Amino acid sequence: MNPLGIFPSLARVVRGLSALFWGLPLMLLCDARSAMDDSLTEYGWMPVVAASVLVAYGLHQLRHFQSQERIWTASLDRARLLSLLLVALSPFTYWWNRRPNEPFFAQSMVLLVFAGFAFLIALNHVLLRLSAMLPDETLRAETGFFTGINQTLIVLQAGLTAGEMLLVRWADAPPAIARLRDAFEASKSWLVLLLTLLPVALTMTLLWKTKEVIIASVFRPPP
DSSP states (O other): OOGGGGHHHHHHHHHHHHHHHHHHHHHHHHHHHHHHOSTTGGGTTHHHHHHHHHHHHHHHHHTTSSTTOHHHHHHHHHHHHHHHHHHHHTHHHHHHHHOTTOHHHHHHHHHHHHHHHHHHHHHHHHHHHHHHTSSOHHHHHHHHHHHHHHHHHHHHHHHHHHHHHHHHTOTTOOHHHHHHHHHHHHHHHHHHIIIIIHHHHHHHHHHHHHHHHHIIIIISOOO
């Protein structure tokens, strides 16, 4: 490949990584605010959809880079498909807030939560594959290390979420299980804060680091 011909695709990668860096926390914040309070009610479902679209746009920009690499494109396609699913499900945070007793809205929220977990894992895998194609050994080592931590935390959070849903629906649980459920409810906010915000923060760090490596090594070469 002509070295000059790869510059436009790398510029799109930088643009896509920037969109993902800002869109990921914005999507999480908008989803949480829309589901938990009415501060975004006057705007309806538009903020959550706009944040999700920004994330999908970021992944869409990455498709122009090394499109002949099958492993890379396969991981990117999985993440893009999940991002489109999040766009489709994001309005349900607003609708569920308005009618929390509607079973269809509640089930859609459950699907949204687990789709979000799957998307974070897929996005970390995209960053892992992207770092493998960039000429920076330090970036590859850091990405491999932190994506491993992220995936472990996300799987743990998904398991705890599924366990909580089962325990809440277990009306006649034995006393030991009931005490475990109460203890989990008491510490749930801290567990959610640790197991959700930490992977998001680490993913944002990897997004920013990857973008800076591309800019420094390609668009600002050393003299």
